[in-house]
Amino acid sequence: MSVVQNLASDFVSAVRSASTVLIGTHLNPDGDALGSARAVSHYLDGIGVANEVLCHHMPPRNLRFLPGVSRIRQTPKEEKYDLGIVVDLDSLERLGSTEPFFASCERTIFIDHHVPHDAPGDIRIVDTAAPATAVILARLFIELGVEITPEIATCLIAGIVTDTGSFRFRNTTPESLSLAARLLEQGGDITQVSEQVFQSKPISSARLLGFALERMNLACDDQLCWSVLLHEDFEQNHAVDEDTEGFVNELLSIETVQISALFREPKRGKVRCSIRSRGDYDVSAVARIFGGGGHKNAAGCTFDGPVNEAVDRLVAELKLCLESS
Numbered sequence: 048m049s050v051v052q053n054l055a056s057d058f059v060s061a062v063r064s065a066s067t068v069l070i071g072t073h074l075n076p077d078g079d080a081l082g083s084a085r086a087v088s089h090y091l092d093g094i095g096v097a098n099e100v101l102c103h104h105m106p107p108r109n110l111r112f113l114p115g116v117s118r119i120r121q122t123p124k125e126e127k128y129d130l131g132i133v134v135d136l137d138s139l140e141r142l143g144s145t146e147p148f149f150a151s152c153e154r155t156i157f158i159d160h161h162v163p164h165d166a167p168g169d170i171r172i173v174d175t176a177a178p179a180t181a182v183i184l185a186r187l188f189i190e191l192g193v194e195i196t197p198e199i200a201t202c203l204i205a206g207i208v209t210d211t212g213s214f215r216f217r218n219t220t221p222e223s224l225s226l227a228a229r230l231l232e233q234g235g236d237i238t239q240v241s242e243q244v245f246q247s248k249p250i251s252s253a254r255l256l257g258f259a260l261e262r263m264n265l266a267c268d269d270q271l272c273w274s275v276l277l278h279e280d281f282e283q284n285h286a287v288d289e290d291t292e293g294f295v296n297e298l299l300s301i302e303t304v305q306i307s308a309l310f311r312e313p314k315r316g317k318v319r320c321s322i323r324s325r326g327d328y329d330v331s332a333v334a335r336i337f338g339g340g341g342h343k344n345a346a347g348c349t350f351d352g353p354v355n356e357a358v359d360r361l362v363a364e365l366k367l368c369l370e371s372s
């Protein structure tokens with residue numbers, strides 16, 4: 048599907064009439080968030096528009112290879128920007144501490160593939176069927192005839208590879224594969240992306256995975272699987288939440304498992320949960336019950352209070368989701 052013509056021209060005219068652009072993305076940024084944000088920044092550099100990328104959190108270790116990543120800041124240099132471009136984001140809250148800087152932009156463009164919460168932004172280029180925000184950007188750049196440099200190509204591949212799990216997840220489309228092929232032709236480095244994103248785990252991460260597998264729980268004829276990482280686990284292993292990236296997919300990789308969930312408490316009293324599913328099981332609907340969100344097969348939410356309580360509440364809903372589908 049191509050970007051709707053008038054959206055592409057709205058995008059260009061908004062960008063062309065701005066002299067300063069602030070680019071933003073979500074808390075706990077992943078490869079699609081930072082890859083997309085950096086790709087927009089490289090594009091703006093190329094057409095001579097001053098820009099900056101802001102993110103509430105610093106880039107995680109495994110994304111520090113992204114071209115231009117050192118330019119990502121947590122607070123802006125300028126007081127005010129003409130245009131805000133926000134990528135891979137469904138709700139203003141997920142901008143975290145950077146939200147007020149975007150609120151003060153004259154206009155904002157949102158480019159995203161999540162199911163919208165509050166539909167923010169003056170121009171919205173949103174396709175919930177796209178596997179990654181980077182796919183929407185690749186379409187947009189091709190439609191606009193943007194020169195895709197090797198830096199832009201690597202950033203966009205990082206987004207596509209991350210959100211499709213290296214083209215293994217159900218959201219992988221023929222289009223995402225052909226766009227990736229095109230990005231490789233433009234000099235995108237998929238080997239570097241794969242090695243850095245998936246094969247550069249710290250030892251603390253491997254240790255935590257051990258705990259997660261050891262404490263695995265199964266229910267509903269082994270179709271539901273969940274595990275818990277306690278605050279002590281993080282402390283004792285000098286681990287951080289980003290070290291648990293991908294664990295929930297490990298749980299889902301078990302033959303019988305249709306829905307998996309990973310609860311973790313990197314900060315005491317705050318329980319974060321990632322949920323994954325196969326097929327038609329819609330775990331984003333379950334996450335929304337608890338104020339979270341995401342996609343049909345990949346969602347998340349957070350709980351205040353003790354871990355056990357969070358497990359009881361969410362697992363009960365996941366059982367209903369399995370039984371009612």
Ligand SMILES: [Mn+2]
Pocket residue numbers: 079080135160178179180210
């Ligand atoms: Mn994404």
